[in-house]
Amino acid sequence: MRVLYTWVCIAITVCAAAAGDVFLALAMRRIGDLGELRKQHGFRAVLGRVLGSSALFCGIFFMAVAFFSNLVGLSWADLTLMGPASAALTFVTNALGAKLFLHENVDRRRWIATIFVCLGVLLLTRS
Amino acid sequence: MTLRKYLVLLAVVAFGATGDTFLARGMKQVGSIDVQHLPYLLHALLNPWVFVGIFCLLGFMWSYMTALSFADLTFVLPATAVGYVVMALLGRFWLHEHISPLRWLGIALIVGGVGLVAGGPSRTEHPGDSSSEGGQ
Numbered sequence: 001m002r003v004l005y006t007w008v009c010i011a012i013t014v015c016a017a018a019a020g021d022v023f024l025a026l027a028m029r030r031i032g033d034l035g036e037l038r039k040q041h042g043f044r045a046v047l048g049r050v051l052g053s054s055a056l057f058c059g060i061f062f063m064a065v066a067f068f069s070n071l072v073g074l075s076w077a078d079l080t081l082m083g084p085a086s087a088a089l090t091f092v093t094n095a096l097g098a099k100l101f102l103h104e105n106v107d108r109r110r111w112i113a114t115i116f117v118c119l120g121v122l123l124l125t126r127s
Numbered sequence: 128m129t130l131r132k133y134l135v136l137l138a139v140v141a142f143g144a145t146g147d148t149f150l151a152r153g154m155k156q157v158g159s160i161d162v163q164h165l166p167y168l169l170h171a172l173l174n175p176w177v178f179v180g181i182f183c184l185l186g187f188m189w190s191y192m193t194a195l196s197f198a199d200l201t202f203v204l205p206a207t208a209v210g211y212v213v214m215a216l217l218g219r220f221w222l223h224e225h226i227s228p229l230r231w232l233g234i235a236l237i238v239g240g241v242g243l244v245a246g247g248p249s250r251t252e253h254p255g256d257s258s259s260e261g262g263q
Contacts, residue, residue, distance in 0.1 A: 021200055021204075022200065024191075024192065024195060025195045025199075025200040028192055028195035028196040029195070029196075031196060032196060033196045033197045034192065034193045034196040034197075035131060035132075035135075035193065035196075035197070037196075050192070056192075063188075067184070068168060070150075071150065071154060071168060071171065071177075072168065074150060074151050074154040075154045075155075075157065075158065075159045075171075076159060078218065078224050082151075083147055083151075083211070083214050083218075087210075087211065088211075088237050090204075091204050091205070091241065094200055094201065094204055095201055097200075098199065098200045098201045099201075102199075102200060102251075103251070104199045104200065104201050104251045105199075105248075105251040106201055109243055109244065110201055110243075110244045112240075112243060113205065113240040113241055113242075113243040113244040114240065115240070116236050116237070116239055116240025116241075116243065117236070117237050117240040117241060119233075119236050119240075120232075120233040120234065120235070120236030120237035120240065123229050123230065123232055123233030123236065
C-alpha cells in the first residue's frame, strides 16, 4: 500500500509541478528579465510587476500543491527515489507543456534528451 | 550568457538541492504521515529542518523565477540538472541512504540527457516578448 501511496504522490507532484512551472514561465516571460528590469527601474518596480502577475499566482498555487504532495511522499520514500523520479518526470511533462502552451522550440535534441531522462527514471525506480 | 546568469543557475541548483535535503531530513524526524492525518503536515512545518528547508526553497523560488525571466523553461530545467547529482551525494553521505550502481547509472543518464538540451539556445524568441535577449 505504501508503494501505491508513494506513486500517487509522485503523480500528483509531477502534474502540479508541471502546471506550476508552465504558469511561472509564462508569467516571467511576460514580465521580462528581472536583472535588466531592476537595473532600469529599481527593485520596487520589479516587485510591483512580479506581484501584479495573475499567472504567477496560478503557478505558485500549483507549486504549493506539488510541495505538500512531495512532503508527504518524502515521509514514505527515500529522497534518492522521490527527488529524481518526480523531478525527471516533471521534466518530461514540462517539455510537453512548454511546447503546447508556451510554444517553445522543443527540437529533436530535446526529445532525445527526454528519452534519456525516462530511461534514467526507470533505472532509478527499478533498482 | 553572462556571469550573472550562470550564478543565477548555480543558485537554483544550490538552493533546490539543499532545500530538498533539509526537508527529507526533517520529514524523517517527523515520521510517516497517514492519508487520514494530513493536517499533521502543518505540525511538520514546526520541525527546524523542515523550516530551514522551506527557507532554502524560497531562495530557490526567487533564483528560479529570475532564471525563467531570461531563458526558456526547457533550458532552465536541464541546465540545473546537476542538482540531481548534488541531491544524490547529499542523500548518500549525509542521510546515509543506499544508492545502488543502477541508481547511479540512472542519475548519470538523467544528467547526460539534460546536458544534451543545455547545448541548444537558451531562449525561443516570440514576437511581443518583454525580454529581447536570446542565444546562449
